[in-house]
Amino acid sequence: MKKSVVSKEYTNLQKEIVKLQEQWKQSLNPDIIKPNLDKAAMNAGVPAAALTAIDFEIPLFLQWIDEINKLIKKNNPELEGNLTKISELLNEESAIRWIDEAFSFNQFYFVSFAQENEVEEWIPQFLAETALRPYLQLTAEVLQPEISHAVHGAGCPVCGEPVRLAQLEGNGKKVIHCPRCHAHWPEKRVECSHCGNEDSNTIHYLTIEGDATSQLQVCDKCQGYLKVIDTRQFISKPSSAILDLNTIHLDFIAQEKGYKAVAGNSESN
Numbered sequence: 008m009k010k011s012v013v014s015k016e017y018t019n020l021q022k023e024i025v026k027l028q029e030q031w032k033q034s035l036n037p038d039i040i041k042p043n044l045d046k047a048a049m050n051a052g053v054p055a056a057a058l059t060a061i062d063f064e065i066p067l068f069l070q071w072i073d074e075i076n077k078l079i080k081k082n083n084p085e086l087e088g089n090l091t092k093i094s095e096l097l098n099e100e101s102a103i104r105w106i107d108e109a110f111s112f113n114q115f116y117f118v119s120f121a122q123e124n125e126v127e128e129w130i131p132q133f134l135a136e137t138a139l140r141p142y143l144q145l146t147a148e149v150l151q152p153e154i155s156h157a158v159h160g161a162g163c164p165v166c167g168e169p170v171r172l173a174q175l176e177g178n179g180k181k182v183i184h185c186p187r188c189h190a191h192w193p194e195k196r197v198e199c200s201h202c203g204n205e206d207s208n209t210i211h212y213l214t215i216e217g218d219a220t221s222q223l224q225v226c227d228k229c230q231g232y233l234k235v236i237d238t239r240q241f242i243s244k245p246s247s248a249i250l251d252l253n254t255i256h257l258d259f260i261a262q263e264k265g266y267k268a269v270a271g272n273s274e275s276n
């Protein structure tokens with residue numbers, strides 16, 4: 008199985024971005040996160056971040072977008088026109104809107120923004136999502152002690168991202184990791200994250216040729232899939248964002264076979 012389905016340039020850009028996001032998150036004061044742990048709402052599948060008051064520092068958010076722009080320009084000089092245009096359009100008001108819409112995965116908003124302003128369709132949401140993540144990751148860090156399980160089908164209990172990645176840890180315990188906010192929570196070995204199916208007759212594992220540490224867990228009941236990576240032998244453990252990126256070939260295999268990382272109404276990934 009060919010592993011390099013994504014260009015090296017794209018992977019390298021993503022890795023540089025993940026590094027920047029980590030620095031940005033470190034620079035934030037955790038006191039800006041004010042959780043409201045409404046158990047009833049969380050048990051109904053509302054992501055905890057949606058119930059949390061986050062004190063966004065808008066000038067900082069805009070500064071991060073500029074930094075991402077610089078990075079993209081360095082890698083893709085042909086996008087300079089697009090990126091400059093977006094920088095000019097962004098102000099405090101539109102930044103607040105971007106944060107809201109990125110949080111709720113509103114692809115429709117970003118596509119119309121791109122069309123109205125004649126920039127490439129993927130760029131606005133990509134920028135907004137990239138600059139939002141450090142806030143989500145800090146939120147997940149603050150909330151992590153409260154996160155012990157997820158509602159099936161509702162995605163990540165902190166940020167709502169579709170579930171697609173698990174790691175085998177310790178003596179084989181399966182732990183779901185969110186590549187968007189880095190929250191994690193345990194799950195039974197034979198359990199579908201998407202529909203809660205625990206029937207070993209309808210949950211299967213697909214092994215990946217030439218890749219002894221990866222499996223795809225697929226569910227015949229809901230057609231959901233999960234990448235299960237045994238990271239116990241890894242010399243250095245990558246962050247879940249990097250692990251997700253390094254195993255993107257598994258998403259393609261699963262999707263080619265008709266499986267989905269289903270969650271709520273999100274279309275992300």
Ligand SMILES: [Zn+2]
Binds near residue numbers: 185
């Ligand atoms: Zn998450």
Ligand SMILES: [Zn+2]
Binds near residue numbers: 199229
């Ligand atoms: Zn299922």
